[in-house]
Amino acid sequence: MRSLIDIVDLSIEEINDLIDTANDIIENPDKYSEKCQKKKLATLFFEPSTRTRLSFEAAMMELGGNVLGFSAASNSSAAKGESVSDTIRTVCCYADIIAMRHPKEGAPMIASMHSTVPIINAGDGGHNHPTQTLTDLLTIQREKGRFDSLTVGLCGDLKFGRTVHSLIHALSRYENIHFVLISPEELKLPGYIINDILDKKGVSYTVTTSLEKVMPTLDILYMTRVQRERFFNEADYIRLKDSYILNKEKLTTAKTDLCIMHPLPRVNEISVDVDDDPRACYFKQVLYGKFIRMALILKLLEVE
Amino acid sequence: MNIDSIRNGIVIDHIKAGQGMEIYQLLNLEALDCSIALIKNASSGKIGKKDIIKIDADFELDLDVLGYINPDITINVIKDGQRVRKFHPELPERLTNVIRCKNPRCITSVEQEIDHIFKLTDRENRVYRCIYCESKAKGENI
Ligand SMILES: [Zn+2]
Numbered sequence: 001m002r003s004l005i006d007i008v009d010l011s012i013e014e015i016n017d018l019i020d021t022a023n024d025i026i027e028n029p030d031k032y033s034e035k036c037q038k039k040k041l042a043t044l045f046f047e048p049s050t051r052t053r054l055s056f057e058a059a060m061m062e063l064g065g066n067v068l069g070f071s072a073a074s075n076s077s078a079a080k081g082e083s084v085s086d087t088i089r090t091v092c093c094y095a096d097i098i099a100m101r102h103p104k105e106g107a108p109m110i111a112s113m114h115s116t117v118p119i120i121n122a123g124d125g126g127h128n129h130p131t132q133t134l135t136d137l138l139t140i141q142r143e144k145g146r147f148d149s150l151t152v153g154l155c156g157d158l159k160f161g162r163t164v165h166s167l168i169h170a171l172s173r174y175e176n177i178h179f180v181l182i183s184p185e186e187l188k189l190p191g192y193i194i195n196d197i198l199d200k201k202g203v204s205y206t207v208t209t210s211l212e213k214v215m216p217t218l219d220i221l222y223m224t225r226v227q228r229e230r231f232f233n234e235a236d237y238i239r240l241k242d243s244y245i246l247n248k249e250k251l252t253t254a255k256t257d258l259c260i261m262h263p264l265p266r267v268n269e270i271s272v273d274v275d276d277d278p279r280a281c282y283f284k285q286v287l288y289g290k291f292i293r294m295a296l297i298l299k300l301l302e303v304e
Numbered sequence: 305m306n307i308d309s310i311r312n313g314i315v316i317d318h319i320k321a322g323q324g325m326e327i328y329q330l331l332n333l334e335a336l337d338c339s340i341a342l343i344k345n346a347s348s349g350k351i352g353k354k355d356i357i358k359i360d361a362d363f364e365l366d367l368d369v370l371g372y373i374n375p376d377i378t379i380n381v382i383k384d385g386q387r388v389r390k391f392h393p394e395l396p397e398r399l400t401n402v403i404r405c406k407n408p409r410c411i412t413s414v415e416q417e418i419d420h421i422f423k424l425t426d427r428e429n430r431v432y433r434c435i436y437c438e439s440k441a442k443g444e445n446i
Contacts, residue, residue, distance in 0.1 A: 083415050104411040106436025110418060125409050127437060 002300060003112040003119040007130040007166050012173055014299075018134060019141050021295035022288070029062070032294065035303050036065030042095035043069035044087070045122070046102040051264065052122050052131070055286070056099045059293035063303075068094065085114040092116045097301055118300035126162050131296065132263055133166040135289035140171075140220060142288060143259040143281055148175040151217050155182040156224035156244050156269060158189040163263045164224055165193055172203045179205040180214045184240045187230060211244065216253045221246070223262045223282075225269050247271040254279065261285055313338070314365060315380040316357040321345050323373055324355025330369045330402065336361065368396040372403070372432070397424050399432060403441055410437035 004010070010018075025032050041060040043053050048071050057067045084102070088111045091098060099120040100108050105127035112119040123129040137147070144150060152171060154164050158181055168189075171177050179198070181189050188207070198205050208214055215221075226244045231237040245268060246260070262270055262282040274280050297303075319327060324342050333340050338361035348354040370377050371393035381389040399422040405412045412420055412434065422432040422441050432441035 083417075084411065085415070085418070102411070103409075104414060105407065105409050105438075106411040106434070107415075109436050110411055110415060124411075127409075 003108075003115070003121075004130050004296065004300065005109050005112055005119070005121045006128050007133045007170050009130075015134070015137060015170075018292060018295045018299060019138055021298060022138050022291040023142075025291050025294050032063055032298075034064040035298060036060060036063035036301065039063075039065040039096045039301060039303075040094065041065055041067050041069075041297065042091050042098045043067060043071070043122070044091060044098060044100045044102075045069065045071040046084075046100070046107070047123075048072045049101055049123060051286075052101060053099075055131075055289050056120075056122065056293055059290050059297060062290070063294055063297060065096075065297075069099075084110050088114045088119075097297060120296065120300065126160060129162060129166065131289070131293055132163050133170050134292045134296065135285060136163070136167050136222070136261060136263075137170060138288045138292045139261055139281055139285045140259065142284075144219060144257075147171065148177065150176075150219045151178045151180060153180040153182055153211075153214060153218040153221045154189075154224070155211055155221060155246075156226045157187045157230060158183040158224070159187040160230065161224040164189075164222065167222065168193060168197060172197050172201050177203060179203065180218060181205055181207045182209070182211050182214060182244070184209060184226070184236075184244070186232075186236065186240075187226065209243070211246070212250055212253070215250060216255065218254065218258055220259045220261065221254070223260065223266075223269050225267055245269050245271060246274055248273045248277070251277065251279070309385065310358055310360050310382045311385050312362055313358065313360045313382050314363055315382060316359075316365075316370065317354070317378040317380060318348065318351060319355040319357065319377055320351065320374055321353035321355055324357060327355075327357060327370065327373055330373070331366060333357070333359065336363065338363075366402070367393040368399055369402050371396045372399055395424065395427065395430065398422070399441075403432075405434040405437060405439055405441075407434065407437050407439040410434060410439060412436055 043056050045053050053071060060067050084107050092115050095117060097118045099122045100111055101122040102108060102124050105125040107124050108119055108121035121128055121130055140147060158164055223246055226241055228237050258279045259281050260279050264282060324344055328342055341358040343356040345353045346356055375393055375395045377393060379391055379393060380387050400419050403422060404420045412418060421435045423435050425431050425433045433439060
């Protein structure tokens, strides 16, 4: 029995396997529609995240399985002070696999230590969210056809954005990746990620505050939200926020095969006039998220 | 007791000055019945000033604690007034319930009765990280 707690738990081969399976599901959905009959997925969302929960539930349903669970701690046993380990020991009696989201970092790891069924980390605070990273990887593979020799622009909040951190982790394992780190000074990528991942692995990167300047070089543009509360004062926020909003005009210098991604939900960092652009991949990304979760459920349940 | 002459016990020597109390607490020495001496700021040719702890009893030392604090510490085991063994603690790979995770967002801050476990992730810089949230053991949270 295996769980997925952190994206680095998966080898490159395992990630490639998952992507192969996801691609096969996309091509032959009927082949998979009864693979998880009589299996149950429990979605334990100690913190609400409708998007992620629906993605997991839809994934299980498309595999012919069933879903049970709860969302938010307010109406569940955790609110009454039950420990994660006790909750998990109980749920193991009902479900074949568990997707768990929790506001505290490391909660899914505790769960995996006490569980008799596979645990999928569906987000633990600002820490890990491996299925988002798998979603991003499948999107890149579908849209670009490769993981190597890519110039990847990461734009917005690179300091707190965990999806960005995990994606850097995951893509750093491939050859000839160049990262372009686009953010205001206040929200630069933390030093420990630069030191421990980029410098240690000899991955090349450029740091800039200007999206427009680097736009023509990018193969992928990964947008994240620049949140007001991350700034010390309102004036800085207002001064900076527009520089990190993507609109049609800024895209005029971009490559014709640029792939624009965003973990969603967006607020205003991608203007709606970009949505019709064929380079906008963020809604496709949502769809890919379901397919990669299907592949992951099959793998962890060891369904052939 | 005469702090210079221990018959059977342990002398923890070459503790960096100022760390003696921390070790005293982490080893939970106050729970012992035997006589214990904590000597602070003794002069030492080797490291300038040092702390020393003498324990007048045959005591099972938690070497992980000492290795974590500083693997340069010297441990002397005394039997019948003679030093029978002298060694340095090793830098432990894992620390279980030696230190607590200080990250308020970590599951260890709310989940009762779980082991606080830290893993050595960078031997050169002696970096330990919480296995749950990956926060560094010393200094600021990541
Ligand atoms: Zn922790």
